[in-house]
Amino acid sequence: MSAISRDDVAHLASLARIELTEQELNDYAGQLDVILTAVASISEVAADDIPPTTHAVPVVNVFRDDVVTPSLDRDSVLDHAPAAEDGRFRVPRILDEE
């Protein structure tokens, strides 16, 4: 049995707002299945006494002090946006799907 179905891929694509063709759905389902099966082989060697790895470096509690640092210049930020208005990012109307 495959680790991921074509329907799973279609669902994920819709959640990620990615439009995929029928052909792409089939292709990606096959490719993702290979990846997931390979990753799943790790669980075959992981014994109960080995905790899941959270981070490549085994450290905890990396905090910074609550100190304000300079923010970016607004004009240069908005210059990179596809559209801006009144100092704000202008985005297409939201929630078409409602």
Next chain:
Amino acid sequence: MSAPLIDFDEVIANFDPVLGLEVHVELGTASKMFCGCATEFGADPNTQVCPTCLGLPGSLPVVNGTAVESAIRIGLALNCSIASWCRFARKNYFYPDMPKNFQTSQYDEPICYEGYLDVDVETDEGTRTFRVEIERAHMEEDTGKSLHVGGSTGRIHGADFSLVDYNRAGIPLIEIVTKPVEGAGKYAPEVAKAYVGALRELLRGLGVSDVKMEQGSLRCDVNLSLRASADAPLGTRTETKNVNSLRSVERAIRYEMQRQAALLTDGTAIIQETRHWHEDTGVTTSGRVKSDAEDYRYFPEPDLVPVAPSAEWIEQLRAQLPEPPAERSKRLREEWGISEKEMQSVINAGALDLVLATIAEGADPAASRKWWLGELARRANDEGVELESLAITAKQVADLEGLVQSGRLNDKLARQVIDGVLAGEGEPAAVADSRGLQIVSDDSALLEAIKAAIEADPDAAQKIRDGKVAAAGALVGSVMKATKGQADAARVRELVLQELGQ
């Protein structure tokens, strides 16, 4: 727009409400949760943003240590257990208010879990304590703010486009989630309001947030379902958002109970959905239907390392907690000599700290309560703001009371001084000066007005001469009118009686 409702008593007769509350608290840290951007409210749009909170490629988050400390302190104050090891998680969704396309939150490893908060509610049988159990309190970040432009209504539907400000994106949030609150029955709306009120006092006491509901630093979502009886399975719930004042918490629950009961009585199923509360019209309207689309695909945030507070750190924070609100309120009740109910109204009005500050500025407790819960509460209500947002300070209220005590103002004149202070005319004494407000204490000026009043109403004067001193009221009234309320009524009465040989 408004749905059919049934009478609240009928709801209670036929259904058992179960509620759940999710409160989001914006922490009062100087900088954001994962970057050093400032968190100041009301700054120009997009002036408090950086690569991290804009989700630009290559940026990396670093946790604000003070925010973690605040989260632990909140958990301890809510009698929660504190996780010895927990992680952040990505909550994945696409919406323009979150530029990273995920919100950094916590999923199955909240930093605080399993606590409770006891709240007092006035019932027909006197004050009753309800225990609201806390399921979890976790750390996350706030989203940006969207302004929807175009369309006819200004609401999301029909908007042509949206303008987004990311100043708020990344501000530390603590989300506090209750377990289902059962057994409140007809007091469900009051229990919810008392819980949010008590939580607000607790957070204020901890100094972790400014807890201003109208500015969104304390936000409440209300889950509500009805079932046929206390032993029936839970009904389908709705989640009402945008409940942004204590009064709305109570009203929104009452409304949802009445709306859901009407549907159920009619044999219609409740739809599991998000609803929006409208403060102005007092109704909720349908928002998003909860569906499979709410599949957030949480996974541990790979860019952050786990948070593992040591037992020593936790105990150190526990030792520094302020006096718990319930104990503080009991102590103050005794000091001020007031009932539980009176204390409850101070707390529910969000006035406790203001009253305490006014006392600290020299006013006595009774007068401090009187101003904040009376005249000032009325002004706040008229303006639709919280008490603490009124343009008058505790010091000014204490000074005002000082002017009353010294005999310069009576309550009526003091209210005019409040008008002036709220209008930005300056300190109470200055307002009294510039508006010429002063009790007329010069007896000769009063006597002149009294003589005129006697002349105008010889019948009343004769009655008093005949010993019917109760008739003095009419003459005192006309003197007060003639002096535009600037006289001391008690002194006028004395002088009237004296003048007429009594």
